[in-house]
Amino acid sequence: MSQRKIRLGMIGGGHSSFIGIVHRIASYIGEQYTLVGGAFDTDYNRAIDFAKQLELDPSRTYPNIDAFVAGETALPADQRIEAVVVVTPNFLHYPMAKQLIQAGFHVICEKPVTNTAAEAVELEELVAKHKVVFALTHTYTGYPMVRQMKSMIADGVIGDVQKVDAQYYQGWINPVIHDKEKRKSVWRLDPEKAGQSCCMGDIGVHAFQMVEYTTGLKTKKVLSDLNTLYPDNALDVDGTALLRFENNVRGIVRASQIATAEENNFTVAVYGTKGSLKWEQENPNYLYFLQENEPMQVMKPGHVYASELAKQSTKMAPGHPEGIFDSMANLYTGAAKAIRGEAYLEGSYPTIRDGVRGMKFIEAVLASAKAGNTWTEIVD
Numbered sequence: 001m002s003q004r005k006i007r008l009g010m011i012g013g014g015h016s017s018f019i020g021i022v023h024r025i026a027s028y029i030g031e032q033y034t035l036v037g038g039a040f041d042t043d044y045n046r047a048i049d050f051a052k053q054l055e056l057d058p059s060r061t062y063p064n065i066d067a068f069v070a071g072e073t074a075l076p077a078d079q080r081i082e083a084v085v086v087v088t089p090n091f092l093h094y095p096m097a098k099q100l101i102q103a104g105f106h107v108i109c110e111k112p113v114t115n116t117a118a119e120a121v122e123l124e125e126l127v128a129k130h131k132v133v134f135a136l137t138h139t140y141t142g143y144p145m146v147r148q149m150k151s152m153i154a155d156g157v158i159g160d161v162q163k164v165d166a167q168y169y170q171g172w173i174n175p176v177i178h179d180k181e182k183r184k185s186v187w188r189l190d191p192e193k194a195g196q197s198c199c200m201g202d203i204g205v206h207a208f209q210m211v212e213y214t215t216g217l218k219t220k221k222v223l224s225d226l227n228t229l230y231p232d233n234a235l236d237v238d239g240t241a242l243l244r245f246e247n248n249v250r251g252i253v254r255a256s257q258i259a260t261a262e263e264n265n266f267t268v269a270v271y272g273t274k275g276s277l278k279w280e281q282e283n284p285n286y287l288y289f290l291q292e293n294e295p296m297q298v299m300k301p302g303h304v305y306a307s308e309l310a311k312q313s314t315k316m317a318p319g320h321p322e323g324i325f326d327s328m329a330n331l332y333t334g335a336a337k338a339i340r341g342e343a344y345l346e347g348s349y350p351t352i353r354d355g356v357r358g359m360k361f362i363e364a365v366l367a368s369a370k371a372g373n374t375w376t377e378i379v380d
């Protein structure tokens, strides 16, 4: 049965944006959404120019989010934008998401979801109250082989999980951190724009969410060691967090943006009593399955052994690599099912719950480091 597309709006994501294009392409890939308008930029003229480039109706391009909400809610329901993606710098996620939820829009939001855990909890309550869908774009959970990993762990294929190791290493802050002037050009180093953390809020939280997503385990407490590198640099650019789960399970999140010359080296390894699974973001179509006294197996998308969740997340025949746009597209497709009120598999898209967990992780990591590297509980 053919279905009309969901009318999508975008806040941020204009000409100069890094992640906006990933969202636009991802929303297109699943053929569930059509981008109608937005408030794409702080500069209205640039936003209009951007809208022209995308051949959007200029009357649906707004100078700011207030005008967006006012303009769209004044339209008849059958024309109004239904879902809005927030792809602005971190400090704007909470006020913008709040305003959108309260106005009845479904929200697709970038991470970290808010500046504080209390704000994330507030958004969770608002999502329930206003009965809207909230998707948090932890992009990497859309990869078929990450989903395969989740399904295999849930099915007990590797036995009981006893150790988890997630590493997210980038090097792009190394060329700017040693120069005070250059630092000013990076909003992720500015507490007013990034929030409480740089490295842990930007990428450590992806690794943390990946650990909980793939294993289904909940982290009980953390012990962290963070580095700002210079006393006059406010936010962490490198950090390690030891994780404790229930049943004596241990884990570690290692994150760095000064791992010189690393690109986007994000890996997760889960070690169980019967075997282990390992995945690497830079080779996302391979899932490594290790068992004692057996040759290592390399699992790939699109084969008969795929779990239902992995199968639903694969569009091409085996051997056609899928990448970050496809991974993000799977989150959009999952959210579309929720928006349409259709059934969907658990794990189809991260929700505001992941946002609350992520913010509690960030705050616990910061509190642990501040208290001199002590164990700090995540109370949820």
Ligand SMILES: NC(=O)c1ccc[n+]([C@@H]2O[C@H](COP(=O)([O-])OP(=O)(O)OC[C@H]3O[C@@H](n4cnc5c(N)ncnc54)[C@H](O)[C@@H]3O)[C@@H](O)[C@H]2O)c1
Residues within 6 Å of the ligand: 011, 012, 013, 014, 015, 016, 017, 018, 019, 020, 039, 040, 041, 042, 043, 064, 065, 087, 088, 089, 090, 092, 110, 111, 112, 137, 138, 139, 202
């Ligand atoms: N999920 C992922 O893998 C991933 C990857 C990169 C970035 N992100 C997240 O996406 C967000 C954006 O990051 P980025 O690297 O694209 O940032 P960016 O600085 O490249 O782009 C931000 C965009 O927001 C616009 N903007 C800023 N203030 C605005 C306002 N008040 N109204 C409308 N537009 C406004 C800017 O003009 C720009 O177009 C961040 O929260 C970041 O953490 C997520």
